[in-house]
Amino acid sequence: xxxxRKDPIxxxxxxxxxxxxxxxxxxxxxxxxxxxxxxxFCAGHEHETPGELFALRAxxxxxxRVRVVPNRYPALEPQxxxxxxxxxxxxxxxxxxxxxxxxxxxxxETPRHLGCSSDLTVAELNEVLHVYRARLHFHxxxxxxxxxxxxxxxxxxxxxxxxxxxxxxxxxxVIPTLVAEELAACAAFQRTHGRCIFCDLVERxxxxxxxLVADHDGFTVFAPFxxxxxxxxxxxxxxxxxxxxxxxxxxxxxxAVALHDTLATLESVLEPVAYxxxxxxxxxxxSCNEHYHWHIEIIPRVTKTAGFEWxxxxxxxxxxxxxxxxxxxxxxxxxxxxxxxPTAKTR
Amino acid sequence: xxxxRKDPIxxxxxxxxxxxxxxxxxxxxxxxxxxxxxxxFCAGHEHETPGELFALRAxxxxxxRVRVVPNRYPALEPQxxxxxxxxxxxxxxxxxxxxxxxxxxxxxETPRHLGCSSDLTVAELNEVLHVYRARLHFHxxxxxxxxxxxxxxxxxxxxxxxxxxxxxxxxxxVIPTLVAEELAACAAFQRTHGRCIFCDLVERxxxxxxxLVADHDGFTVFAPFxxxxxxxxxxxxxxxxxxxxxxxxxxxxxxAVALHDTLATLESVLEPVAYxxxxxxxxxxxSCNEHYHWHIEIIPRVTKTAGFEWxxxxxxxxxxxxxxxxxxxxxxxxxxxxxxxPTAKTR
Numbered sequence: 001x002x003x004x005r006k007d008p009i010x011x012x013x014x015x016x017x018x019x020x021x022x023x024x025x026x027x028x029x030x031x032x033x034x035x036x037x038x039x040x041f042c043a044g045h046e047h048e049t050p051g052e053l054f055a056l057r058a059x060x061x062x063x064x065r066v067r068v069v070p071n072r073y074p075a076l077e078p079q080x081x082x083x084x085x086x087x088x089x090x091x092x093x094x095x096x097x098x099x100x101x102x103x104x105x106x107x108x109e110t111p112r113h114l115g116c117s118s119d120l121t122v123a124e125l126n127e128v129l130h131v132y133r134a135r136l137h138f139h140x141x142x143x144x145x146x147x148x149x150x151x152x153x154x155x156x157x158x159x160x161x162x163x164x165x166x167x168x169x170x171x172x173x174v175i176p177t178l179v180a181e182e183l184a185a186c187a188a189f190q191r192t193h194g195r196c197i198f199c200d201l202v203e204r205x206x207x208x209x210x211x212l213v214a215d216h217d218g219f220t221v222f223a224p225f226x227x228x229x230x231x232x233x234x235x236x237x238x239x240x241x242x243x244x245x246x247x248x249x250x251x252x253x254x255x256a257v258a259l260h261d262t263l264a265t266l267e268s269v270l271e272p273v274a275y276x277x278x279x280x281x282x283x284x285x286x287s288c289n290e291h292y293h294w295h296i297e298i299i300p301r302v303t304k305t306a307g308f309e310w311x312x313x314x315x316x317x318x319x320x321x322x323x324x325x326x327x328x329x330x331x332x333x334x335x336x337x338x339x340x341x342p343t344a345k346t347r
Numbered sequence: 348x349x350x351x352r353k354d355p356i357x358x359x360x361x362x363x364x365x366x367x368x369x370x371x372x373x374x375x376x377x378x379x380x381x382x383x384x385x386x387x388f389c390a391g392h393e394h395e396t397p398g399e400l401f402a403l404r405a406x407x408x409x410x411x412r413v414r415v416v417p418n419r420y421p422a423l424e425p426q427x428x429x430x431x432x433x434x435x436x437x438x439x440x441x442x443x444x445x446x447x448x449x450x451x452x453x454x455x456e457t458p459r460h461l462g463c464s465s466d467l468t469v470a471e472l473n474e475v476l477h478v479y480r481a482r483l484h485f486h487x488x489x490x491x492x493x494x495x496x497x498x499x500x501x502x503x504x505x506x507x508x509x510x511x512x513x514x515x516x517x518x519x520x521v522i523p524t525l526v527a528e529e530l531a532a533c534a535a536f537q538r539t540h541g542r543c544i545f546c547d548l549v550e551r552x553x554x555x556x557x558x559l560v561a562d563h564d565g566f567t568v569f570a571p572f573x574x575x576x577x578x579x580x581x582x583x584x585x586x587x588x589x590x591x592x593x594x595x596x597x598x599x600x601x602x603a604v605a606l607h608d609t610l611a612t613l614e615s616v617l618e619p620v621a622y623x624x625x626x627x628x629x630x631x632x633x634s635c636n637e638h639y640h641w642h643i644e645i646i647p648r649v650t651k652t653a654g655f656e657w658x659x660x661x662x663x664x665x666x667x668x669x670x671x672x673x674x675x676x677x678x679x680x681x682x683x684x685x686x687x688x689p690t691a692k693t694r
Contacts, residue, residue, distance in 0.1 A: 005573040008548055010528040014573040018665040075655070075663040094544070094551055095572050151654030159653025168654070176659030181357040197441070201355055204441055225442050226352040226361040278658030299657050306506025307498030307515070308422070310646050311625030312523030316422040318365040 002075055002100035004174065013174055015075045015100050036113045041164035043111035053105060054135065056127055065124070066131045067108040068169075076102030076172060078144075102145050103171035107131055108164070115163045116273060117152070118264035126256035128167070132279065133252065135169050136245035140284045145171045147179060147283045155274025157301040167277075175283050182280065183288055190291035198293030202236045211325045213265070214332060218251060219258040223321035223328070224297075230319035231269060231300040233262055233328070242282035242292040259296070265332045266300060275300040349422055349447035351521065360521055362422045362447050383460045388511035390458035400452060401482065403474055412471070413478045414455040415516075423449030423517060425491075449492050450518035454478055455511070462510045463620060464499070465611035473603035475514070479626065480599065482516050483592035487631045492518045494526060494630045502621025504648040514624075522630050529627065530635055537638035545640030549583045558672045560612070561679060563605040565598060570668035570675070571644075577666035578616060578647040580609055580675070589629035589639040606643070612679045613647060622647040 002017035040048035043063060054068040078101065109128045110120055117125065132150050139148045148171045153160040175183070189197035205211055205222040213221040213233055221235050235258055241247065247255070267273050281294040309315055349364035387395035390410060401415040425448065456475045457467055464472065479497050486495045495518045500507040522530070536544035552558055552569040560568040560580055568582050582605055588594065594602070614620050628641040656662055 007571070007573040009532045009544060010525070011532075012573065012575070013661040014575055015661065015663045016574075016667050017663055018667050018670065094548060149655070149658050151658050153653040157651070159651040170655055170659070172659075172661075174661075176661050178357070178658065178660035181660070185356045185358075197356060201441060224354070226354040226359065227363075228359075228361055276654035276657045278654055280658065297658065299654075304504070304506040305652075306500040307623035307625055307646075308496070308517055310623045311496050311498050311525065311627065311644065312517070312519075313525035313528070314360040314362065314519075314521075314523050316362045316364055320363050320365050323365065 002077065004098045004100045006096040008094040011177055011180075013177065017073075017075045017100065039113055039162065039164050041106075041108045041162060041166055042113050049106070049108075054131065054138075056131060064111060066110070066127050068131060068135060069106050069108070071104040071106050071168065074104035076100045076104045076170065078103055098173060100173075102173055103139065103148075103169065105135065105169040105171075107135070107150075107167040107169060109167065110165055113163075114165045115154075116263070116267050117154075117165050118260060118267050120165065120260070122256050122260045125260050126253055129252045129256055129259070130249075132167070132169075133245050133247060136243075136281060139169075139171050140243070140245055143284055145173050145284065147172050147175045148281070149176060149179070150279040150281075152275075152277040154276070155270075155272055155301065157272070157274035158276050159301075160274075179280060179283070183283070183292060186291040186293070187288065196240050196291055196293050198236060198295065199240050202238055210322045213325050213328045214258070214261060216254065216258040216261070218254045221258060221262050223325040225321060227317055227319075227321040227324065228315040229299055229317060230302055231266060231275075231324050231328070232321070233266065233298045235259060235262060235296040235298070237294065240293055242289045242294060244279060244281040244294045261332070262298065264335060265328050266298065268335060269328065269331055270300050270302060274302070349424065351445045351447045353443040355441040355443075358524055358527070360524065364420075364422045364447065386460055386509070386511050388453075388455045388509060388513055389460050396453070396455075401478065401485075403478060411458060413457070413474050415478060415482060416453050416455070418451040418453050418515065421451035423447045423451045423519065425450055445520060448520055450486065450495075450516065452482065452516040452518075454482070454497070454514040454516060456514065457512055460510075461512045462501075463610070463614050464501075464512050465607060465614050467512065467607070469603050469607045472607050473600055476599045476603055476606070477596075479514070479516075480592050480594060483590075483628060486516075486518050487590070487592055490631055492520050492631065494519050494522045495628070496523060496526070497626040497628075499622075499624040501623070502617075502619055502648065504619070504621035505623050506648075507621075526627060526630070530630070530639055533635070533638040533640070543587050543638055543640050545583060545642065546587050549585055557669045560672050560675045561605070561608060563601065563608070565601045566605040568605060568609050570672040572668060574664055574666075574668040574671065575662040576646055576664060577649055578613060578622075578671050578675070579668070580613065580645045582606060582609060582643040582645070584641065587640055589636045589641060591626060591628040591641045608679070609645065611682060612675055613645060615682060616675065616678055617647050617649060621649070 002015055005014050005016055039045060049069040050072055052067060052069055055064040056066040057064050110124060114120060136148050148169060150167055150169050152167045186197055202220050206215060206220055211223045213223060219235055219237055221233055224232055224234050276299045278297045282288050282292045349362055352361050352363055386392060396416040397419055399414060399416055402411040403413040404411050457471060461467060483495050495516060497514055497516050499514045533544055549567050553562060553567055558570045560570060566582055566584055568580055571579055571581050613622065623646045625644045629635050629639045
């Protein structure tokens with residue numbers, strides 16, 4: 001049974017989620033399977049996943065277009081309880097544990113075996129975003145836990161174990177460390193300046209332009225000033241909003257355009273394609289509606305973190321974000337030009 | 348010229364250290380070179396490294412046994428100054444930069460082409476630790492910067508680009524985020540309990556025993572309670588001390604025994620061998636001598652971090668540290684039994 005443990009010294013939560021008899025050979029690097037015949041996420045293989053939690057269909061008996069199932073190897077479980085084997089550790093200040101209760105879901109983005117989200121059409125990606133909103137809303141309404149994070153792992157270097165386009169949802173009984181740090185910084189800025197720091201940031205990036213990748217209808221894409229890794233990109237809504245699950249349909253539609261464009265641009269630069277995508281949205285309580293601002297962080301995985309990063313919590317990034325943004329604008333321009341020209345095939 | 352940037356929202360420093368014309372193909376994954384003929388760290392190839400900063404020799408004209416040189420691709424440089432091209436960004440609260448001034452040194456642990464530190468003898472490893480102490484002491488005396496961290500990257504998955512056994516030293520003008528968090532937590536514990544939290548931790552781990560890997564003369568090795576990754580091990584001195592560079596010779600000698608034993612144990616479990624080692628010691632100012640406690644963290648890299656870790660700052664670890672410690676004790680027992688038996692070769 002998984003268990004949440006807090007580091008005795010710093011604010012760092014770890015989900016200890018192992019079979020206690022696990023052997024070293026269980027932890028070899030993930031290998032991305034591209035075997036379509038054995039893909040559990042493809043249409044026709046529904047029996048290979050745990051039972052469906054939610055799905056988008058044109059009609060009740062129509063085939064699914066987006067499908068949500070529990071993760072087969074969950075880090076957090078709705079019914080997690082105290083594990084008798086480790087309970088002894090929780091009686092002291094140094095060793096804090098709590099049951100790893102929450103949810104760990106997989107959002108299968110398409111019934112087709114596509115590896116890149118940019119192979120989805122914008123309309124399909126829009127439906128995926130509708131499912132993000134629905135699942136976040138469901139868990140906020142349940143209010144059993146404290147926070148929900150949606151993320152994507154793409155490519156072997158991104159930690160993906162299955163190639164078929166999918167996202168994951170992790171609902172946690174604690175506010176994750178990085179989100180808590182953002183919340184604290186946002187609240188402090190609001191107290192001092194009376195404004196949302198992310199709103200200021202977007203306007204500064206738009207005005208400066210050096211790190212801008214694209215300025216879409218309602219959404220701004222830029223390489224962040226202190227990018228941790230090469231090609232890091234953030235997507236921020238220009239309308240201040242803390243909760244992703246309160247977005248309107250027309251906003252989701254515009255986000256689908258911006259996200260599709262960003263992923264297509266990154267996927268044509270990265271070789272092999274490997275990245276993590278994270279959706280940061282407000283915790284379930286509504287106390288930060290004024291100062292928090294949901295956003296998407298895309299973190300390509302073309303370099304490895306090493307001892308300095310693990311020891312310091314700081315990063316060495318060999319690619320200035322201004323250089324990354326200039327190259328992404330150039331690649332994006334090329335893609336748009338190609339899209340505008342009918343190809344020999346379609347003529 | 349490298350530059351330090353602070354994330355506009357959270358306390359996270361990034362060294363932007365790139366050639367501004369860098370191209371995507373510069374950032375492919377590091378490949379560990381095992382080509383002895385081309386190894387710049389082997390004896391006889393001294394001309395292939397930047398000029399020697401320090402070396403251990405039996406006599407001034409004897410061959411070197413441990414050698415320290417500047418990193419050829421430094422993230423921080425002693426003479427770094429404001430870069431004119433980015434200075435515009437530093438005039439505002441959101442975009443804080445400072446010159447990436449500091450030092451980035453390579454400690455070549457042996458003139459022989461050995462990949463594993465455990466292939467060094469204990470006496471050789473003891474000399475490496477003497478060099479750690481000497482370089483840390485040098486930079487503390489200089490007092491130009493704020494903190495120095497020593498780390499090791501081993502194996503491709505550990506981010507190593509050169510196989511030959513080496514460590515690195517990074518001297519920074521800021522206290523690294525994770526060290527600052529440890530310092531704050533230690534100070535808070537000291538205020539509340541009047542004791543060092545690390546001293547308490549060691550005693551708790553020794554008393555409990557479930558996560559203990561080995562209890563050496565003066566040093567305790569254990570799998571930390573909230574291990575981030577499988578096989579994580581910490582080495583703590585039992586004598587309270589904040590500064591590694593104030594260790595006595597006899598303590599260094601005993602640490603060499605404990606470290607050699609720990610690395611040999613881990614290196615026989617990990618396949619392929621890949622880990623990061625980090626030495627956390629006090630900042631250069633002496634204000635935390637009472638509450639901080641230097642230590643070594645060894646972080647094997649057999650699993651990949653993915654979207655959840657990047658987005659949350661939390662970790663999912665599939666191997667409970669109690670299971671890891673039991674297996675490490677078992678492997679260690681086997682190694683000791685084998686060492687006790689003279690082999691056919693040596694008889």
